[in-house]
Amino acid sequence: MTGQYIIRRLLIMLPVLLGVSLIIFIMVRIIPGDPSMVMAGPHATKDQVEQIRTQLGLDRHPVSQYFIFIGNLFRGDLGTSTRTSLPVTKEIMARLPNTLLLALASILIATVLGVLTGIIAGVKQNSKFDYLSMLVALFGLSMPVFWLGLMLMLLFSIHLGWLPAVGAESFKHLILPAITLGANSMAIIARMTRSSMLEVIRLDYIRTARAKGLKEKLVISRHALKNALIPVVTVIGLQTGTLLGGAVLTEIVFAWPGVGRLLVEAILARDYPVVQGVVLLVATMFIFVNLVVDILYAYLDPRIRYQ
């Protein structure tokens, strides 16, 4: 049953992946004006423009252009950066590990702290901790990532001098960006865990567990938590998306050499092959993470598979 479910999910994913590639393909080609002229820049000669046109295959029929694009994708060829003349794959690969490291650290912080806070707040509903943590969570939800980053930098790097402000040379460099990027997700995860916990705690089987004299700690950890965390898994999956998007802003604030910064640099320089490559990569990563989450969800909650 699980195998069938995974196959079904994979099949649903395919059209989305194709759709994403098609949207990006179309977007790059409907740039107002002639894309090859835009890419070549205002001072380019006619020959240079022509060269870019052939390079991008813009002289061919759009449908065949798309097939060439897809074919190249499968061979790992994302084209050449118009800014650095390096292969886009090479540009991305140089930056990707940094972004993955940052995203993983952030999701780890967000999950551990978010789930813990959510559980305590839920179990001790209407307590001081509950109110305070949910207020902080609401703050986290409303905080612009880039501002939080700057404020943390102001406090911990400039005033206290504890942590480095910019760069990515050591573990110490990772701390501030990871907290900045994770803060928003942490708030959402904490809120979700709390409300899910509150829902589960009121169910009959928890009352039964309590009625048979089980210690409250066991009721929570053995019985309630298992079911309460199921919806949290989905939220964590969705949060990776927010993280990948937020990474763009965080990387700019902390001069973190990741793909997010690469994307902004490429947008400002109108380096379309790089924009296309980064967006395609990030969207694909997001789709895969959600696939994994869906499968995990089905594993945790067998009812899903039979729907």
Add this chain to the structure above:
Amino acid sequence: MEEIFDKAEKPKWSQSREVLHRLSKRITAMIGLVIVLIFLISAIFAPFLALHDPLEHSLGHMLAKPSWDYPLGRDELGRCILSRVIYGARISLLIGTMVISIGVLLGAPLGIISAYYGGKVDFIIQRFVDTMLAFPGILLALTLIAMLGVGLANVMIAVGISTIPIYARLARSSVLAIKSRQFVEASRSIGASNFKIILRHLLPNSLSPIIVQSTLHMATAILWAAGLGFLGLGINPPTPEWGAMLNGGRLYIRVAYHVATFPGLMIFITVLGFNLLGDGLRDALDPRLKT
């Protein structure tokens, strides 16, 4: 006779009164409402509230610290930060409103058509929505900006388009819930056209959750637009926009913290206000969700 009318009218009135009553009893929601009102007042009455001309610069007073005349200090070109922050509310309000209008006007019809016709139409529209949702967070808006070029109008279009799938989903689910209700069936049985059913019954009845949701989305719209402004992809200088102001102050954070701090604080407080109000509104409208 009047008494009968009173009684007949009562349920509807008491429902919205009940919602308002529940809303007013929540302190956090009221704080949110006050913040939102202050935001709206600053946006509308900016010319009367600002102490100085937001564009007037004075290179002799670059990065000046807060003072009585310039309560939030001066920015990297010696402009009054408080006045720029007040004027910045205008841009944020404009962006938020436009973004939501684009999202609702394009997304809601898509969702209604999807749910009403079902079958192949639904399948195709839903795959389109899935595809758009596959671009995480701000990424779709960023990509659109890359294609459209930088600027205020393009930021509004880009963020607006990236909210289409959210409204399409929302409209679809509310139409699915009312599509098979008796009044729709009745309308169809007396020969109403699809167009008429959609326009007269489905649209008005699916609108209220969308309106509520769109107030909540003001927060996201403001946050995203400020993010794009911060990246230097938004409005052209010297127009005061919170994200761009923050970006301008970022470089001077070591010597003049206030230039980046206050515009960011404004974004934070405004977004918090919309979130508080939104949370309260949602709980007041549907007490079952209150956990």
